Amino acid sequence: MTNPAELETQIELKTLRVRQQGPVLTIELNTPDQGNAVTDAMLEDLQSVLDRQEPHIQVVVLAGAGGDFCLGGDRSEYAAYLSRDPSGSGIRASGHRARRVCDSLTGNPAVTIARVHGKAIGAGVALALACDLRVSTDTATFRLPELALGLPTAWGGLLSRFISEAGAARARELILTGRSFDAEEALSLSLLQKVVPPPELDTAVETWIKPIIRRPATALRITKAMLNSYAAAARLTDSSALDPELMAAAVSETRRARRPPN
Template identity: 65%
Template sequence: MSAFPTPDTRTKPDLKVLRTDRQAQVLHIELHTPEAGNAVTEAMLDELLMVLDDPDPTVRVIVLSGAGSDFCLGGDRTELTDYLAQDPTGGGIRTSGIKARRVCEALTSNPAVTIAKVQGKAIGAGLALVLACDLRVGAENATFRLPELALGLPTAWGGLLPRLLSEVGSSRVRELILTCRAFDAYEAVNLSVLHNVVPEDDLDQAVAAWARPILRRPPGALRVTKSLLNSYAAASRLSDTSALDSELMASVVAAEHYSRAHPQRRTGHLF
């Protein structure tokens, strides 16, 4: 359910695909392109960076949600086609991938506690946004999927893979990525993708139940504790190569695009 009857245009007048609502020390950020399933676009990444890149020290909790029936259906694949049309070497994909990593890092490293509120589908990039948050609650109808391999793409968006390995474990992640199967909210809790599952109508109440005690914590201690948690998590991901995500994605997509455009080279008939 959406917590935003009207857009907050007072503090962020330039926002087109997000809605923000500041309620005391809690900032609500809603992905707001429900007609497109809140698919992640270049414009959405730019606006998320606009909101997250310069943290307000008075904000103690950030709630990330999606408008409509689904949290986020993943990345906008039509933009990949447009990027390749403009630059077949994948330059646009690299730029977008760098922004994606910055957005996810901004959620993870934000001094405020970040809470993902998930209903419906969270696919690919949508799942990456969820995992970048500190606390994650899902509706009973929430489902998750990593379809990248089926789409001919690597699991290389926003640092998703190292976060998955850290939170879920390599054996289960391997199965989810190779099969591309969907999993429901209750399995997501067992996998540590979610912390809690509630009826959809109770999502706001579940978020508030987390936010209330967080807001009572001394701000200095809370910031330091979150920094410590992030530092120890990073230490467990010493082989994190997510800085290369944009290069990997661009290389694979550009190579596949070239292969389709030159089928004779793919089959070995070079002349």
């Protein structure tokens, strides 16, 4: 078994903290001073850890350090990309990284669990939705503010997963208004499967882990693959492969529209 400290040193993680205990791998977003905002460095770290995941891992827990799970994408990084290349090539590349990370979580042979607390915004919602099981504290809040920022809901395949879980009508309302919603509403929309008081969050995660790691590994992998297959069939019109292009075009156009005239 890889020692967590050795793994972090081996792949030089800058934005994550990882811990491996038997068949359970915990990945913690670890830039709390920035609200665990998703940067390209974080996406690269996540992909590196998931690519190096050992075959015997049966559960992957995704968590966030500090007061919030994840405050979304780092908009200052998008601005820097546009300053270097107004056509949006940097944003397209970032979008492809986001898609690969979310697909790696969803398609992971292990069961993935999102452990959510505080705020989950934009990309933070997408990362949670890419996981099989999602639990949050009853004080957690969620928001999709992309439209108000001049962006499409196009990050990591978020839209298709959101509609698949919450339904088109409710997804439409939450995306178009960008309003914040609480954990109980997220539970009612099937965006979460469990809501607990903050002191019980780790216990809730453990109540899922214990029976999962007792399951025969081969049967678990096959069942996970079958569940993913049926979910994919329900999203036959998924256009999220276009997400990077849509994001780059929208950000570039919004920047041009906001630029003061000469």
